[in-house]
Every structure is written in structure tokens, then in C-alpha cells.
Amino acid sequence: MFADLPVPAEDKILGIARQFRADPRANKMNLSVGVYADTHGETIILDTVKEAETRLLTRQTTKTYVGLAGDMDFNQAMKEIVFGAENADNDLIQGVQAPGGSGSLRLIAELIGRNRPNSRLWFSTPTWPNHEALVGVGELSINYYPYFDATHNAVDFEGMKAALQQLGPDDVVVLHGCCHNPTGVNLTQAQWDEVITIAQQTGFFPFVDLAYQGFGDDLDTDAYSTRKLAASVAEMAVAASCSKNFGIYRERVGCALVKAQTAEHAQVAFKQLQKIGRGLYSMPPDHGAAVVSIIWHDAELRQQWFAELSAITERILTLRQSLAQQLHAKLGHGRFDFLAEHRGMFSLTGLSSEQVNQLRDQHAIYMVGDGRMNIAGLQETRISELADAIAAVVG
Ligand SMILES: Cc1ncc(COP(=O)(O)O)c(C=O)c1O
Structure with a gap:
């Protein structure tokens, strides 16, 4: 062997x-x-993480499995952190807890790869080196759209737009929601608006990688692209990570979120994500997600965070x-x-x-x-x- x-x-x-x-x-x-x-x-x-861990230690009475979707209070927290309070009750959006932003990327990629194996994936040039390995599942073809203009240390926005305008409903575009890795160069809000208009016109599927929400300007500004997309396109997915913004890298906490056209579609996608996770690692880890949930659902701790x-x-x-x-x-x-x-x-x-x-x-x-x-x-x-x-x- x-x-x-x-x-x-x-x-x-x-x-x-x-x-x-x-x-x-x-x-x-x-x-x-x-x-x-x-x-x-x-x-x-973080002090807030330490405090949540202390509370968890006294509160927790069992280590039994939490469930395939993970902690539903955590998933609700992530829905609110990522999509904002205005979407707290939006049943078009569903989230499944996953091992890190990486696990979330993989769950969504598997969902796409199994359901639409002929889809074409598009990454920015350059992108996080692990994207291909995590997202390039099955038959999905891997492609790159222009992003970084090294001469001007800026986004090659014309190049990016020209590439995206050629796409259609079979194309899945991986977008760094904020804090682009590795370049540090990001779209302005006006440029995001243009990209979102192209998504509406062409029907490409936006797949947002949100690994650094809150590390750029603030939680809301960094979620601008994600929230505007959610309000503008029929379907999208977000792989959100808590590694950086809660500083819980090794706890492996993230959330695979989908926004569907109907509540029924969102429910089916929610169940599919759980089934995929079942076949990959069976159950998500609990500790870090419980910490995030405690912080988010306690008004004082949330403010401290x-x-x-x-x-x-x-x-x-x-x-x-x-x-x-x-x-x-x-x-x-x-x-x-x-x-x-x-x-x-x-x-x-x-x-x-x-x-x-x-x-x-x-x-x-x-x-x-x-x-x-x-x-x-x-x-x-x-x-x-x-x-x-x-x-x-x-x-
Ligand atoms: C662009 C990008 N996406 C996703 C991730 C995944 O983060 P994690 O799996 O640690 O939550 C990272 C981590 O470095 C990243 O840089």
C-alpha cells in the first residue's frame, strides 16, 4: 500500500x-x-472567547453528537453575522455548520459538483492557493478570471468585467467577499455593484468566500458584497469562516450558507449539505461553534466582541x-x-x-x-x- x-x-x-x-x-x-x-x-x-469557554465549561452537560447541521443557534448567528439583522428571519437562507471556512468551501463545492457536474469554476488571478484543492471537486473545470493588476497594485477591473460578462448559468464564480487573499486589493462598493449587475444579467452563480469578515473595515462594510448579492440574485452560496474574526483557528468553525429562490429549495439544499457532510466527516466539531453562539446570543458579550x-x-x-x-x-x-x-x-x-x-x-x-x-x-x-x-x- x-x-x-x-x-x-x-x-x-x-x-x-x-x-x-x-x-x-x-x-x-x-x-x-x-x-x-x-x-x-x-x-x-480573545477575552470574549475565554469568557464563552468558561460559561460553556459549567453549562455543558453532555458530549453527545450535536447533529448533522451542527448547532442551529450557531447557524442562526452566522446567518445574522454574514447577511445582517435584516435577514435574520429570511427563510430563503440556510446555513450548515462546517469544519472551518475550508470545510464550508468543500461542502458547497460538493453540492455543486454532485448536482451540476458540468459547471465551470472561476477563481481570481491569483487566489488562495488552497482554493483549487478544496473547491475543484469531481468533474468541475477550473478556470481563472483576471483580478490583480500588478503594475498598478489595483484590481484589473476592466479585465475582470470582460471575463465575467462572457459567463452564463453553468459558471460558478468564486469571489473573495472582502480582504482578498493574497493581494489585499479589493473592489470598491461601486465596482461590486457592477459585478452584481453582471451576475444578474448573465446568471452566473456567485460563490462567496468570506474568510476575513471584520478584518478589512468592519463587519458590515466587509459584508457589503455578500449582502448586496443576496438582495439581488436568485441563488448564491457563502463559505464563512470564524477562524480569523473570532481568533479560533484551531477549533475549525465555519458555516456553509445558501440563498435559494424559494424556501423549499433552501430546505432541500440545507438537507443536501448535511448529507454531504455525513459522507465526508459525519458530524461537525462542536466546541468553537458553541463559543461563537454564546458570544453572539449574549448582548453584552456580543458588544465586547x-x-x-x-x-x-x-x-x-x-x-x-x-x-x-x-x-x-x-x-x-x-x-x-x-x-x-x-x-x-x-x-x-x-x-x-x-x-x-x-x-x-x-x-x-x-x-x-x-x-x-x-x-x-x-x-x-x-x-x-x-x-x-x-x-x-x-x-
Ligand atoms: C481565502 C481563504 N478562504 C478560506 C480560508 C479558510 O479558513 P479556515 O478553514 O481556517 O476557516 C482561508 C484561510 O486561510 C483563506 O485565506
């Missing part, structure tokens, strides 16, 4: 994390993996501004000014893989080979050091 198994290629980003751990240099800096770190460089547990999340978001924005300013000052030009305009954890810096290697070898600074930097992994006290190193490698 195992004798002729080929050794798999190491995951690009996780491979860098392994290299980082093995690096003995005391001044090393990890800006590769997509995890938020505080001013001390630690990925701490809003405050904790917005402190994180504001800090990321400040880190972005400081780094852009320091680079501007050290280089004497605005090549990296765009860092302050980007949103979310990441920015594609435009550094070449050679420059990324120089940063690692000469300065112990780790980024992804394509030049993606995790701004949310940066410490205030080390911005100047990072700016010096970047200035040194770009010359």
Missing part, C-alpha cells in the same frame, strides 16, 4: 512556517502564515499606514504607498521571489515566495527594521 506512494509536494505556506521554526536567529520575523499577532507577536485568545474585533482591525490599518510611511521616508518615493490602501491581513508587495529570498537569508524575514506579506503578523516595534530590510533589498 505505502511502498510506492509518492512524497507529496509540501504546502507552500506551511513549508515556510516549518523553515521559520527551524531558523535559530533571534531576530527572525514571520510574515508568511495568515495568523493575527498582537503587539508582542502573540496570537492570543465587536470592540475586540474593531481594535484588531484598527491596529492592522495602523500597521499598514506606518509601514507605508516608513518605506516612503526611507526610499524617498511612494512605491509602497499602496500598502495603506489595501485591506485585510495580506498584501502582495510586488517583491520578486529573489528579493523574498534575500529578506529571509540576509534579514531573517519570512514572506511567501510570491511576495505576499502578512501585515497582521507585524509588531509596531519592528516596522522600522522591516522597512530598512525592504529598502536594502529593493535598492
Whole structure:
């Protein structure tokens, strides 16, 4: 069985994390993996999460299975977080708890692949490297639409629109709802409106990956595209993650949400998602979803979570501004000014893989080979050091 198994290629980003751990240099800096770190460089547990866990510990009386759809109070919470209070009772929308945003992506992809095997999948150029593996199920063909204009560090909006206008009802378009990974470049609300009009005209199926809601501007602004789509198109799906905005990465919490044309259709999709999950992992994990549910359904904890999340978001924005300013000052030009305009954890810096290697070898600074930097992994006290190193490698 195992004798002729080929050794798999190491995951690009996780491979860098392994290299980082093995690096003995005391001044090393990890800006590769997509995890938020505080001013001390630690990925701490939110106070609201700790409080919810304490309550859960005393309240929980059983560890029996929760059910195929997971915790329905959690699914309701996610419906409200993602689609807003205005959709709290909308029976066209149904959600199924899943293991992380990744598990949610997979559930929805399986639903599409099994029901419409001839669909064509469309990803942005570039996209999160794991998208193909998670979403490219069965016969679904994999295609790419233009997204990033590296010359201007902006969205190639004309290219994107031209590609989307060619699509039809057999096409499934994976859209980063906010905080595009890896580029950090996002559509404006006016541009989203145009994309949504194209979705209405062509009938393509919008499949929103919402992994960073609240990490860009705030929970509502970051959900603009998702909520506008829900109000405008007959059918769509959203893979939502709680890894980042609740900081519960390892608990594996997400929700696969569908918006259907009728309540009956939504119910059938809800049941199908559960059946698919049954065949993949049988039952979703409970702990993290219970934590999210406790926070969301307690008015005080919910407010505290809003405050904790917005402190994180504001800090990321400040880190972005400081780094852009320091680079501007050290280089004497605005090549990296765009860092302050980007949103979310990441920015594609435009550094070449050679420059990324120089940063690692000469300065112990780790980024992804394509030049993606995790701004949310940066410490205030080390911005100047990072700016010096970047200035040194770009010359
Ligand atoms: C674009 C994107 N989608 C989905 C995910 C999935 O997140 P998780 O499965 O950890 O919830 C990630 C995580 O890095 C991501 O970057």
C-alpha cells in the first residue's frame, strides 16, 4: 500500500512556517502564515472567547453528537453575522455548520459538483492557493478570471468585467467577499455593484468566500458584497469562516450558507449539505461553534466582541499606514504607498521571489515566495527594521 506512494509536494505556506521554526536567529520575523499577532507577536485568545469557554465549561452537560447541521443557534448567528439583522428571519437562507471556512468551501463545492457536474469554476488571478484543492471537486473545470493588476497594485477591473460578462448559468464564480487573499486589493462598493449587475444579467452563480469578515473595515462594510448579492440574485452560496474574526483557528468553525429562490429549495439544499457532510466527516466539531453562539446570543458579550474585533482591525490599518510611511521616508518615493490602501491581513508587495529570498537569508524575514506579506503578523516595534530590510533589498 505505502511502498510506492509518492512524497507529496509540501504546502507552500506551511513549508515556510516549518523553515521559520527551524531558523535559530533571534531576530527572525514571520510574515508568511495568515495568523493575527498582537503587539508582542502573540496570537492570543480573545477575552470574549475565554469568557464563552468558561460559561460553556459549567453549562455543558453532555458530549453527545450535536447533529448533522451542527448547532442551529450557531447557524442562526452566522446567518445574522454574514447577511445582517435584516435577514435574520429570511427563510430563503440556510446555513450548515462546517469544519472551518475550508470545510464550508468543500461542502458547497460538493453540492455543486454532485448536482451540476458540468459547471465551470472561476477563481481570481491569483487566489488562495488552497482554493483549487478544496473547491475543484469531481468533474468541475477550473478556470481563472483576471483580478490583480500588478503594475498598478489595483484590481484589473476592466479585465475582470470582460471575463465575467462572457459567463452564463453553468459558471460558478468564486469571489473573495472582502480582504482578498493574497493581494489585499479589493473592489470598491461601486465596482461590486457592477459585478452584481453582471451576475444578474448573465446568471452566473456567485460563490462567496468570506474568510476575513471584520478584518478589512468592519463587519458590515466587509459584508457589503455578500449582502448586496443576496438582495439581488436568485441563488448564491457563502463559505464563512470564524477562524480569523473570532481568533479560533484551531477549533475549525465555519458555516456553509445558501440563498435559494424559494424556501423549499433552501430546505432541500440545507438537507443536501448535511448529507454531504455525513459522507465526508459525519458530524461537525462542536466546541468553537458553541463559543461563537454564546458570544453572539449574549448582548453584552456580543458588544465586547465587536470592540475586540474593531481594535484588531484598527491596529492592522495602523500597521499598514506606518509601514507605508516608513518605506516612503526611507526610499524617498511612494512605491509602497499602496500598502495603506489595501485591506485585510495580506498584501502582495510586488517583491520578486529573489528579493523574498534575500529578506529571509540576509534579514531573517519570512514572506511567501510570491511576495505576499502578512501585515497582521507585524509588531509596531519592528516596522522600522522591516522597512530598512525592504529598502536594502529593493535598492
Ligand atoms: C481565502 C481563504 N478562504 C478560506 C480560508 C479558510 O479558513 P479556515 O478553514 O481556517 O476557516 C482561508 C484561510 O486561510 C483563506 O485565506
